[in-house]
Amino acid sequence: MAIKAGIISSFILFAVLYGTAPAAGLLDGELMFHPMNQGGGGHQHGQSSGRPGGKAYMLMNGKNSIMRMWKPDGEPVTIEISGDYFDLPKTGVDNYHAVVVDRKLEGVQDSYVRYIYRRGKPAGHSPAELLAISKSTLEVVPDPLPREHQRYQSGETWPFMVRFKGEPLANVEVALKTAHGNGSDAVSDKEGRVRLHIPDDFFDVVEWERDKRRADFAVTVEHQDGAMRYRSHLGAQYELNPMHWRSTTLGVLVIGIGMLAGAFLGRVRGRDSREAG
C-alpha cells in the first residue's frame, strides 16, 4: 500500500528527530509538520513548556503549500511559510488551535493537520467547535480530542472520524502508523468513524520503571474523487502507557485491604457502642 509506505518512512524521520528509532531514509515529497520539541504535541500540563506561542516547528516538503491556523473561535489565520523551521504566531488566545498545511500537486491534494494546545487562559470556546469546522477537503478528526488528563497512550484504541468536503466519509481505509514503524488500520463506518489501535511499541521498556518517552503517530487516509486524489494526515503524539509501571491488580488488592480495614474498624466501633450502651 503506497500510503503505508509513505507514512512509515515519514515516521522514521520523526524517530530520528526524537531519538526513539534507528535512522532510515525518507520517501521523497511526503508532507510533514511537527513541533521541534516534545512539548508542543498538543496536550496539557506536564507536557508543554508553559509558554503560549513561540514554539519552534518544522515543515518538511512544504514548498508550494499553504499553512493556516484555526483559532479556538474558528477564525483561520494564514501563516506565511518562510522556511522549513518557524514559530507559530501568537493569536491573542490560548487553548486548542488547529494547524493545517495544504499542498496541491498535479492530480494530488495533500493535507497535514495537527491540533496544538497553548496553555493559558480558557478561550471561551469548546474544542468541539474547532473539531467541527471543516479545515481541509479530506481530513481525519480526533473524535474526541484527548483533553485534561487524557493523552494518546501506547496500547490504547482511539476513535477518529473521516470527513470529505465536510461530510462523513464511509468505507474508506484509515491507517495509523507510529514513529516506531508499527500501526493498525480499519475501515470507516457509515458515519465516517473509525477506531484505531496505537501499538505498544516503545523499545527497551523496563517494567515497573517510569518512562516518559513520547513519539509521533499519524493517521492517514486517501480518497479518489474524479481526477483528483486526496491524501490527509492527522499528526499527534503518543506516550508510553503508564501501565508498564502501574499495576491494576495490586491496586485492587490494596482497595481490598482498605475494605478489610473498614470492616475491622466497623466491628470495633460496633463492639464499643454495644458495651457503652
Added chain:
Amino acid sequence: MNPFRNLSVIRKLVQLAAFVFFVYGGVIVGPYLADKLSIALPALSCAYDTQAADLCTLIPFQHQMDHRLGTVIANGGNFMMGLMPTLITLGTFLLLFVILNKAFCGWVCPLGAFQEFLHIVGQKLGLRRHESLGAETVRRIRPLKWLILVVLVFMFPLMTGLGWLNHDLGDPFCRICPSRILTSLATGDTSQVYVNTANATTLIFSLIADFLFGLMIVLGLTVRQPFCRICPMLALHAVFRKIGLLRLVKNSKPRCDKCGLCAKVCPMDIREIHTEMEKRDVTFEDCTLCGRCVEFCPDKDVLQLKYLGFPVFSASPAYFKKRNKAQKLWEKANLAALRKRRAEAGKAET
C-alpha cells in the same frame, strides 16, 4: 408521607441528578462541556473522568500553585501575574459558591452522594450502623480537613513549583482523592485503580489512595459520610461560608436544651447545632446544609434554611410527625428485618 414533600427524598433525587450530570454529562452534551462551565466547581467532580460536566476547583488550585505561582516566585517573575490564575479560579469558585453556600456538599457533590447511597445500601442490608461518631472522635477528625487543604492542596504544590519537591507532589490531593477512582470507575474506566511503582512518592500516594477508597466504601455502609469529614472542599467552603446566600438559622428555645434531635440526625455529627443557644447563624464549618436537622426539629421555626434571609424550609411539628413516621417505616424495611419476620412466621407455623 408524600415522598415529594419529604426534603430527604427531594435531596436524594437532586443528588442523583447531579451525580449523573457531573459524572456522565459529557455523554449528552459532548465531552467538552467542562470547557464551557466553570472548571472551578465547589464539589468533588474529577477531571480524570473524561465525560465529566465540570471539574472540581481543587484541581486548578493545585496546578496553579505548582505551574504558575511557584514557578513565578522561583524565577523571580511578577508575583501578581503568578497569582492571577489562582485569583480567577477563586473568583469563579466564589461566584458558584455564593449561590448554594455549603449545600454544594450536601446536594451536588458526586462523592458525597455516593457515600449517602452507600449508607442506604448498608441500612437496607440490615448492617449495624453507627448513627453518630463519639464527640471525641469528631473533635480529633475535624482538623484533618484543614491539614489536607493547607498541605496537600496548597503547600506541597507550591513547594513543587518552587522546585523544592519532586513533580509528583504537584497534585498530591488528586493522587489520594477517592473521587478520582470513583468517577472514573463509574464510567467504566479502570485506569485510575493502580499501584504506581514509578518512585517512592507515587508508590506511597497510590497505596494511600487505594486503601482510602476501600476504607471509605466499607465504612460508608455503616458510618455516615466517612470521607466528607476529612474533605478539603469542606474546609474551603468553611472559609467562605459567611458569604453564601443559603444559611442554617436557629431561633433557640428553652426546650432545645432537652431535645438534641438535630445533632442526633446530623450526618456530620455537629453537636453544636444542639448546644448553640446564642448565635442565629448555625452554618458550622462541617455543615453541608442538607437540612436534616430542620426536618427532625419538632418545634416550629426553631431551625430554618434561609436564602437571602427568607425562610425556604422551616421546622414544623406537623412535618416532624410525618417525617418521623416515614423514617421509622424506612428503617424497618431492610434485609435483616425481613429475615427476622420470616423466621418468626416460620416459628409460628411450627
